[in-house]
Amino acid sequence: MxxxxxxxxxxxxxxxxxxxxxxxxxxxxxxxxxxxxxxxxxxxxxxxxxxxxxxxxxxxxxxxxxxxxxxxxxxxxxxxxxxxxxxxxxxxxxxxxxxxxxxxxxxxxxxxxxxxxxxxxxxxxxxxxxxxxxxxxxxxxxxxxxxxxxxxxxAGLPIVGGTPTPPKPAPGKPAPGPAVAFPLPDGYYFGPASGGDRSVSGQHQRRFVGKTDRQWLQEFGRQLTRRGWSIGKGHTYLAGAGNDGIYGSEYTALIRAFQKDQSLGVDGRLGKKTWDAAYRNPVG
The missing domain is CATH 3.40.80.10 (Peptidoglycan recognition protein-like)
Known part of the structure; x- marks a missing residue:
């Protein structure tokens, strides 16, 4: 994480x-x-x-x-x-x-x-x-x-119970189209505010291709919802803050789970490969 x-x-x-x-x-x-x-x-x-x-x-x-x-x-x-x-x-x-x-x-x-x-x-x-x-x-x-x-x-910082892994969607759902191109410049990604200029967090509402970074991160969440992932307040992912477009621990957990599902590098950062997988790859 x-x-x-x-x-x-x-x-x-x-x-x-x-x-x-x-x-x-x-x-x-x-x-x-x-x-x-x-x-x-x-x-x-x-x-x-x-x-x-x-x-x-x-x-x-x-x-x-x-x-x-x-x-x-x-x-x-x-x-x-x-x-x-x-x-x-x-x-x-x-x-x-x-x-x-x-x-x-x-x-x-x-x-x-x-x-x-x-x-x-x-x-x-x-x-x-x-x-x-x-x-x-x-x-x-x-x-x-x-x-x-x-x-x-x-005691070595034990975390009782650890972080549960929520269930992923049932396999077999195709990704709906049309595909939306990754909105950030080359080398940029959605990540923590502490990650430097290339890490886009939604905290400062920077604009890319006609929308704010916050709106683009929300679009990624909506795309995963269309694919069957349970996202939003009270749901499996983004349960606390909802799909608010501000990168934090909840988006990190969601992105990591999706990357694992898609056999991508699991780092919690939303870059071009992870973004494209949301629009092009089948689930499961």
Whole structure:
């Protein structure tokens, strides 16, 4: 599953007063924190507190994850030294779960846990090696990140039950026509907002061939509906937000399932090959 990271520009970050970078060879750990405050607290509020009250140059964490929605936010990023654990910021990537840890109660949603794990796996991929999972309390005199989150970290980030694989449509349905040409330029694809200019997310409503990117992604969803895939709010795919044309974890799961069904490369990105398969290939 592709991880969608909300960029600093998207959440309205202030410019840092300074920054120090670190090489991946110096990164040895991945450290979990929690904010010990309401999950409704915004990332900008945390940044304001760190800069205006703590006197730091920027928000202290490298990344942040909302404990309820699971949304992932870019803090200082992968290779900027954080301010989340005094004396250990160079070696550790600091990730804060925004919310409280309540003893005996799962206060971190499955979505937040999955995305924390995806972020950790992406960090190891970029590192090209293993990163030790740590909690703030491993390197500081603190109870952070709380008993429940800390135990989960030390257990290796287990995801109970995993992500179920929804059933695909019954085989034998032909793809209806006429075919619609892939609307993006060569090398572009529908993907996460954090993927750069060639990754088209629907967040900024860029226009291609007479329609917005959001409208084109919705068209892909409608095409799969015509082919028998269960799509929309309350349905098998896109059950939460519906076919809103904004690329995120739900579109990622849908595209990956379709790519698997069509024996394509499974990466969750909607490029030309996947788009064409929706209009040209038989189902099943």
């Amino acid at each position: 592709t991880l969608d990271i909300i960029s600093r520009a998207e959440w309205g970050a202030r410019a840092p007063r300074g920054r120090d970078t670190v090489s991946w060879s110096q990164r040895t750990g991945f450290m979990g924190h929690y904010s010990a405050a309401s999950a409704s607290q915004s990332v900008r509020e945390i940044q304001n507190f760190h800069m205006d009250t703590r006197g730091w140059s920027d928000i202290g964490y490298n990344f942040l994850i909302n404990s309820i929605t699971g949304k992932v936010y870019e803090g200082r990023g992968w290779t900027t030294v954080g301010a989340h654990c005094a004396g250990y910021n160079t070696e550790n990537i600091g990730v804060c779960i925004i919310g409280k840890d309540k003893a005996g109660v799962q206060d971190v949603s499955d979505a937040a846990r999955r995305n924390f794990k995806l972020l950790y796996e992406e960090a190891e991929r970029r590192k090209g090696g293993n990163l030790v999972l740590r909690g703030h309390r491993d390197r500081g005199s603190t109870t952070c990140p709380g008993d429940e989150i800390y135990s989960w970290l030390k």
